[in-house]
Amino acid sequence: MCIAVPAEVIEKKEGNIAVVDYGDLKQEVRVDLVDVDIGEFVLVHVGFAIQKLSREEGLETREIFRQVYAAMEE
Amino acid sequence: MSLGTEISRKLHDIADRDMVFMHICGTHEAAIARYGIRSLLPDRLRIVMGPGCPVCITPQGEIDAALDLVDRGCIIATYGDLLRVPGSRGSLESSGGDVRVVQGVHKAVEIAEGTDREVVFISVGFETTAPTVAATLLSHLPSNFSILSCHRLVPPAMKWLLEQGEAHLHGFMLPGHVCTVMGYSEYEQFPVPQVVAGFDPEDILLGLLMLARQVQEGSSRIDNAYPRAVCREGNMKAKEIMGEVFEPCDVEWRGFPVIPGSGLRLRPGFDQYDAQKKFDIEFRHVEKHSACICDKVLRGIAQPSDCKLFDRACTPRTPIGPCMVSHEGACKIWHTYRVKMR
Numbered sequence: 065m066c067i068a069v070p071a072e073v074i075e076k077k078e079g080n081i082a083v084v085d086y087g088d089l090k091q092e093v094r095v096d097l098v099d100v101d102i103g104e105f106v107l108v109h110v111g112f113a114i115q116k117l118s119r120e121e122g123l124e125t126r127e128i129f130r131q132v133y134a135a136m137e138e
Numbered sequence: 139m140s141l142g143t144e145i146s147r148k149l150h151d152i153a154d155r156d157m158v159f160m161h162i163c164g165t166h167e168a169a170i171a172r173y174g175i176r177s178l179l180p181d182r183l184r185i186v187m188g189p190g191c192p193v194c195i196t197p198q199g200e201i202d203a204a205l206d207l208v209d210r211g212c213i214i215a216t217y218g219d220l221l222r223v224p225g226s227r228g229s230l231e232s233s234g235g236d237v238r239v240v241q242g243v244h245k246a247v248e249i250a251e252g253t254d255r256e257v258v259f260i261s262v263g264f265e266t267t268a269p270t271v272a273a274t275l276l277s278h279l280p281s282n283f284s285i286l287s288c289h290r291l292v293p294p295a296m297k298w299l300l301e302q303g304e305a306h307l308h309g310f311m312l313p314g315h316v317c318t319v320m321g322y323s324e325y326e327q328f329p330v331p332q333v334v335a336g337f338d339p340e341d342i343l344l345g346l347l348m349l350a351r352q353v354q355e356g357s358s359r360i361d362n363a364y365p366r367a368v369c370r371e372g373n374m375k376a377k378e379i380m381g382e383v384f385e386p387c388d389v390e391w392r393g394f395p396v397i398p399g400s401g402l403r404l405r406p407g408f409d410q411y412d413a414q415k416k417f418d419i420e421f422r423h424v425e426k427h428s429a430c431i432c433d434k435v436l437r438g439i440a441q442p443s444d445c446k447l448f449d450r451a452c453t454p455r456t457p458i459g460p461c462m463v464s465h466e467g468a469c470k471i472w473h474t475y476r477v478k479m480r
Contacts, residue, residue, distance in 0.1 A: 067165055067466070068266065068315045080273075094244055096273035097319075097376040107318060107367065110217070110263070111242030112270040115318040115373045118366045 068109035070117055073100050084108060145343040146178040152350045153180040159349050160299070160438045161311035162190035162292055164466020165337055171475040173339040183350060186305065186438040189295050189391060190313055192263045193219040193464035195436060197392040198424040200288045201225030204260045206419055207286065208235030213253065215239075215246035216260035219464040222457055226424045230260075243274045243285070250283035258413045261285040264292055266315045268402055269376035272383035275404075275411055284413040287403055289384065290391065292316050293324045294400035300328060305438035309349040311335050311342075314364055321372030322360050329358050336364040383408060390423060392460060393433030432459035435468050442469040449473060 071084035071093070080096045084106065094112045106113035161167065167187045170176060176185065189195045202225045208214055214230060218239040221231040230237045236255075240246050243259050250257035261271050268289045275285070292313055299305060309331035312322060317334050325332055331352030335345030341363060348361040362368060382405075389401030404412045413419060426433065429447055434440035442448050442461065452458040454470055461467035 068318070080277075094242075094270070094273065096277075097269050097373060097379065099375070107315070109266050109315065110270055111244055112273070114266060114269065114315070114376060115367060120366070 068107045068114060070105055071108050071113075073102055073104050073106060073113075076100075076102060082113070084113070141340050142178070142343055145340065145347055149178075149183060149343065149347055149350060150180045152347065152354055153183040154354070155182060157183045157308045157350055157353050158306055158438075159183075159185050159309045159311055159346065160188040160305065160307050161185060161313075161335075162188040162296070163311075163313040163315065164191045164464065164471075165315065166190070166311060166313075166335070166342065167466065167468055167471050169337050169339065169342060171471045173342075175339060175342055178343065179346070183346065185311070185346065186307075186441070187435070187468045188299065188305075188310075188438045189393070189436045191436075191461065191464050191466040191468070192267070192290060193217070193223055194432065194460040194467045195290060195295075195391040195393065196220070196223065196262050196288050196460070197390050197421075198225050198426075199390070199422045200286070201229070202227065202424065203414070203419050203421055204230055204258075204286060205233055205235075207258050207413060207417060208233045208237065210256075210417055212236075212256045212258045212413075212417070213238065213249060214258055214260060215249055217262065219466070220260060220262060222463045223460045224457065243271045247274060247279060247283055250280045254282065256282050256284070256416075258417075259283070259285045260288060262288040262290075264290055264313070264316050265320045265380070266318070268384060269319060269373075269380040272380045273376075275383050275408055276379065279411065281410070284411045284416050285404075286413040286419070287384070287401075289402035290389070291386065291400050291402065293327075294386075294397050295391065295394065296325070296328060298394060298397045298400075299437065300330065302437075307438065308353050309333070309358075311345050311349065312360070314368065317364075317368045317372065319373050319376050321370050321377075322362065322368065323370050325360055331358050332360045334360065334362045334364045334368050336367070389421075391436075393436040428458055430459035432461045432469070435461055442472040445469070449476065 075083035105117040246259035384402040386399040461469040
């Protein structure tokens with residue numbers, strides 16, 4: 065549960081909520097802890113964005129996490 | 139030659155003495171196991187896992203407290219990782235109570251909004267998770283919602299490990315995600331080589347190289363090998379929110395004694411959300427009586443394969459210790475990758 069995954073913010077909604085894109089999954093997350101705009105990357109942990117990431121970092125890290133999780137699910 | 143191979147070769151050149159480094163992050167252990175990083179290291183350089191899995195370090199007494207809340211008829215909401223962690227009389231999964239897995243605390247609040255029954259969120263986790271709970275407690279909440287705070291802070295445990303000295307550590311790979319939120323200024327109090335590292339194999343190897351260099355130079359500082367996600371100050375907004383809601387307290391960790399200032403309890407203004415106060419629940423100390431060596435694994439003085447129960451009596455389906463339960467537990471991770479190698 066202490067895992068955090070990079071995602072791109074694609075929509076902002078009322079009540080500290082944003083829609084993020086993990087690559088093949090879109091999900092609503094809480095953005096109480098960061099001030100973000102659409103197009104920025106965030107690190108998502110237990111349904112909350114906990115920090116902003118650079119776009120490059122977000123894309124790179126997302127691929128690594130995908131591989132690690134795929135292996136853990138097998 | 140790939141970057142990883144190049145770093146690995148440099149590590150072999152530089153490891154001219156025994157070096158033991160500890161990481162404190164389940165995601166680091168998963169990446170190290172997945173990419174077989176230990177096989178790339180020189181014999182004299184070892185990386186061991188410390189108390190980096192929040193589920194694993196939650197002591198039996200706190201699982202028992204969650205089971206007490208089941209007995210009171212509360213709906214229990216928590217992370218899936220916690221379900222099978224053994225308390226002294228079974229686990230949440232085997233309790234027969236209304237136990238629900240949620241992605242995070244906000245989903246537990248949604249459950250409370252849809253029922254008149256009491257809903258308690260079992261709130262485990264380090265400094266990555268605590269701010270999410272704090273932010274939620276600062277928003278409008280139904281009166282039938284409360285949390286059992288089982289949070290832990292990393293720096294006090296590092297201090298304990300360093301003072302205790304049994305793991306003979308030469309440096310630390312700091313928990314990347316905790317540092318994302320908290321920054322790393324708190325860690326400057328520790329006079330040992332430290333590095334903040336990312337999660338791909340080259341990042342981890344680079345982190346190890348930076349640690350080995352510090353050992354060789356006889357220096358002790360914090361190198362940041364993950365600057366794109368981690369800065370010295372961390373996420374100020376998250377830190378402020380966390381400080382508004384929680385205050386440090388002295389708590390026991392599984393495998394450790396009571397570590398001063400290593401837990402988080404709700405500040406007095408949040409009593410109505412404190413399940414311990416609302417339901418008069420105590421955390422009791424429970425003595426360990428099995429052959430399980432999770433305590434030693436969490437202190438970095440044993441590895442999963444040293445345990446007689448590992449992959450025999452203790453498997454992810456029949457876990458005896460918490461490290462075989464969580465996706466971030468060293469035993470579960472070792473089990474996963476040993477199985478894949480067969």
